[in-house]
Amino acid sequence: MANPAGVEVTGPMHPRYDDILTPEALSFLADLHRAFDARRRELLDRRERRDAELAGGALFDFLPETREIRESDWRVADPAPGLVDRRVEITGPTDAKMTINALNSGAKVWLADHEDANTPLWENVISGQLNLRDAIDRKLDFTSPEGKQYALRDGELATIVVRPRGWHLTEKHILVEGERTSGSLVDFGLYFFHCARRQLDRGAGPYFYLPKMESHLEARLWNDVFLLAQERLGIPRGTIRATVLIETFPAAFEMDEILYELREHSAGLNAGRWDYMFSVIKKFRTRGAHFLLPNRNSVTMTVPFMRAYTELLVRTCHRRGAHAIGGMAAFIPSRRDPQVNETALAKVRDDKTREATDGFDGSWVAHPDLVPICREVFDQVLGDRPNQLDRTRDEVRVTATELLDVRSTPGQHTEAGLRNAVSVGVQYLAAWLRGSGAVAIYNLMEDAATAEISRSQVWQWLHNDVTLDDTGERVTRELVERIADEEIGNLPGAPGDYADARALFMEVAVADDFADFLTLPAYERMP
DSSP states (O other), X not given: OOOOTTEEEOSOOOTTHXXXXXXXXXXXXXXXXXXXXXXXXXXXXXXXXXXXXXXXXOOOOOOXXXXXXXXXXOOOOOOOTTOSOXXXXXXXXXXXXXXXXXXXXXXXXXXXXXXXXXXXXXXXXXXXXXXXXHHHTTOOXXXXXXXXXXXXXXXXXXXXXXXXXXXXXXXXXXXXXTEEXXXXXXXXXHHHHHHHHHHHHTTOOOXXXXXSOOSHHHXXXXXXXXXXXHHHHTOOTTOOEEEEEEOSTGGGGXXXXXXXXXXXXEEEEEEOHHHHHHHHHHHTTTSGGGGOOOOGGGOOTTSHHHHHHHHHXXXXXXXXXXXXXXXXXXXXXXXXXXXXXXXXXXXXXHHHHHHHHHTOSEEEESSGGGHHHHHHHHHHHHTTOSXXXXXXXXXXXXXXXXXXXXXXXXXXXXXXXXXXXXXXXHHHHHHHXXXXXXXXXXXXXXXXXXXXHHHHHHHHHHHTTOBOTTTOOBXXXXXXXXXXXXXXHTSSSOGGGGHHHHHHHHHHHTSSSOOSOTHHHHHHTOO
């Protein structure tokens, strides 16, 4: 069948792709593109203008023009079916094996990731949609190259919540009038078109996690997308529910406003800790010592500026009847090193205990083996209750000064920290360029967010003349180049295997111009 007028698919059509890329689905994507892409690009331009103001000395603050929204009484929609109890959420890409393992994991929710844990390789984009549809139909199975078989279990599965790409990413394989479409609208649109009615028929709904937003105006755009999508497909208004990741520094100052814009479609907010750290570095990367972060592993959730952010998130959500979901436990259990497991699992337990005690309604894990720990911790606090929305945390008062207090973060800038950033960045990019967006490195699940921390921290140390506390050596391009070669020499395979990743890392970590997202130049290197 021919594509709709003005729509071109440039990616290869593998078996069953025509089940997803139907003329009707492509027409729906074209409608979304024509209605919203100009606004999307305007909002991206607005980000650039704000970044220029920050570079010139401006700071973030709560918006005076939206004071009435923050101070008035209103609430978001009641929790939707399948999203009432969210005490454990597992995240991961939408390949067949992960889809089955996540849905079977015992978690209440699966964040089906088309964003940071996925690479936008054409095959990943479309096969992920097929896997989601097949999983909803209970028709998905998988056999590994070693012959191990995976199948969906009988009974209750985790609720699917899809995370589309951020507003900044495009899809180069689907064009409308010769223009690239929005990755956000492609991921949202294909899932909604094929699976919204399927989910409703099964007593759930089309649910989403929205990443990388920087303002309530970007949330307003999403809300308008939802309204049009529901109208076009005859889905009742308010059926869509979206949880917003508060993972950028500017969004932390607009939590109330973001919930307000999405209120009939809102399912709460999530503390996206890794991207939040990246955003702090990115937004104030040229502002010197006041915003200079130490080694990544020193920046825990208990440091002042991170503590202020999570406390404000819980208070804001519960005041509005919205779920507050905690951050990622990225540890990958080792089957060979019990000592590593014992130490790391104790940290995971402490982290989840802090979140549950603070009032979060649930939290994220990256690996099925962590689901029981997270569930146990939240069971102890919640008991038979599905959430703790009744804990409004009225005693919490967070100021803009506290959110901006990056300088009080304890820790050092060390050679080991620099080496870790370079090694993780190069290893992750090598995997990303091969099509894998979730990579186990040094017993942690690294994704695009953690790779962003690695490369942006190198950039910040280099361009702010940091001297390493342990060696006394100043961070220079030459030092980063030497460390990269040394670290690559310690990795499996030949140094040439990492040549493309090394070149890309240097492009985004040491160049004078700072790339907004490493995935932008990386995507151009991908077929």
